Amino acid sequence: MNKTANMVIIGGGISGCSIAYNLAKKGIKDIVVIEKQYLTSGSTGRCGAGIRMQWGTERNCLLSKMAVEFFENANEELGADHDIEFKQGGYLIVAATEKEVEQFKKNVVLQNSLGIPSVYLSPKEAKEIIPHMDETKILGATFCPRDGHLNPFHTTEAFAHAAKRLGVKFMTYTTVTGITTENGKVTGVQTDKGYISTPIVVNAAGGYSKIIGQMAGVEVPVYAQRHQILVTEAVEPLQGPMYMGFALNIYCQQSPHGSFIMGRGDDNEPTDLRITSSWEFMEEMAKTCCELLPLLSKLRIVRQWAGLYTMTADAHPIYGGVKELEGFYLACGFSGHGFMLGPATGLLMAETILGEPASIPIDNLDRDRFARGELIFEPSVV
Template sequence: MRTAEVTIVGGGVIGASVAYHLAHLGCRGVLLLEREAMLGTGSTGACAGGFRYQFSSEINIRLSQISIPALLRFREEVGHPLTLHQDGYLFLLTREEDVSGFRESLALQHRLGVPVEWLSPDQAGALVPGLDVRDVLAATYGPADGIADPAGVTQGYAAAARRLGARIETESEVREIRVEGGRVRGVRTRRESIASPLVVNAAGPWAAQVARLAGLDLPVRPSRRHVVTTRAFPGAPPRHTLVIDFASTFYFHRESGGLLFGMSREEPDGFDISVDPHFIPRIVEAGLRRFPPLGDAELGRSWAGLYEMTPDAHPILGEAAALPGFFLANGFSGHGFQHAPAVGLLLSEAILEGRATTLDISPLGLARFAAAPVPGERHVV
């Protein structure tokens, strides 16, 4: 029987980051198992690639304060090229209740040292030529926010992990989490059993299914999100600022000389990632209202991916108290890519040192859902 010191289930950006950080911190028995033929083909491959400091909860801001600097030094630290544009996030506010809520968030962001600006509608419109701001009451702009390439981060972490001795295997679906004597003992794939005293659940939207293999209930549900692109056109914004119409959830940014955009809606839980052809025109209609130059563009590709939502839109991080040796990195609620550098570091610290030392992640433990409700992240797109 093969052995591994730590086995990671899931080869998206979170799993790759955990593998890299474990190996970087000296763990020499890292094994990552991905069921698909390639890494990063689940939620990671479908996401828009945004990163931001502009959250409403302190813990999410602090995760960003670890992650964003790591993305900015990614080439130097990890040794892999990364396409990154730090042109900011622009939140457009059209409802009085959102203006009030974002003012509260701005005060928290400033207290934590985050550079976020409060803008008038005209100032917001000047940032992105062509933007229709006639119904906008106010806006916030984070100049240190931006977008980066999720595939580049995933492949960079994986390549660096391999150089440090980690084993990464694709087409290896985990079908059983072996539990004996009240703790994790290993995993079984369709081909073999692997002895491993430590297992990390990094299975993205499938996290609840993997947790059930270990006898745990995990409050993570998959929720479909649509993304649309256009071909290059002259009216595309010159910068890569990610614009979010908060009330409608419509967002867009420059991509390959055109636009990448999307919008959310109420979706039933499930793993359906087919594109709803009736929803795409509604997304385009919202885009035309907010950014009329979109009318001159030819639509390109459309796809759908999955968010992994928790009840409070915060991730679940750390060891499962009910099952020693089983570590959770789940439920990022649309923020997994941008927080992957922090999560990989913090979970690796928890595994190797007994606790995360860079940032206290105990408030993100699974046990919080059995206690009194905690305030949720309000700035979910």
């Protein structure tokens, strides 16, 4: 085990692995990633792995656009051993209220101004894209053909393997138990396997990032909330794009091997790091799905599971350092869309840590925006 490191990254999900890769690519040596279980054991390995550029704020549009452009060439860029399975079947996002119709039309104008090829559709046009949907349940929709989904395991593994080839060390089944500081600076990380002296620590611990912050005496304004999801038996190809509704509270995609994966949000889900499954989710999810996508009522559910959304008050991530502790950086609070931001998270965090100009300005994604009351409200989330 390393006794010293230039930088320690806590968390072996998409964020930690992408940050490690980007730092190593920029020539930084002696980087250690610490993961308490195996890589992808957190939210990354439990997620829907959908990626969309259709957002309601410029910041989220730009971050996800950067990610889509990266993923389009990621097998080559990362030298992936296994195809990351980026299927660009598009996202059909359905509007069910007049408020959503108004918002979605504004979203399309914003997205198009940023080079995102989304369009606004009538219910009839939407049905041409997903013929088995009940179009009487919606008032309109938006569609972007370059959105899609990936294999979260292969994608994270590709980042991690590329980082390893560049010299990054990964310590799995190793738990960070403390962070040492002196005179307002980070000095090291205590783990259950020993101590590593380091001047830089990156907190990419997903649902546990608040706890990691507490170890360093740093307030991290996020909370973790359970989010559930299920998968059906595999059937022949029926649906190319992701079907998503915010007011209707559903996202549903067909994976490359034929099973449907679907989830929904629930404000009443526990916020105590629990990732057990509930009957209520399965019942509500099945009901919503059968109403909106009636053909799927014939499918059998194979499995359900849960993971953590790490929420911020404005559904945007927290990126960057903190003023009270030099060398301590945050990459967390992804509010249910941190997988798709993985490539952007890695590059932007590497640039921030190295003091380079940011490829996309992220000043307003700092932790202190909440204390300043400068939240960037995102209207388009499940």
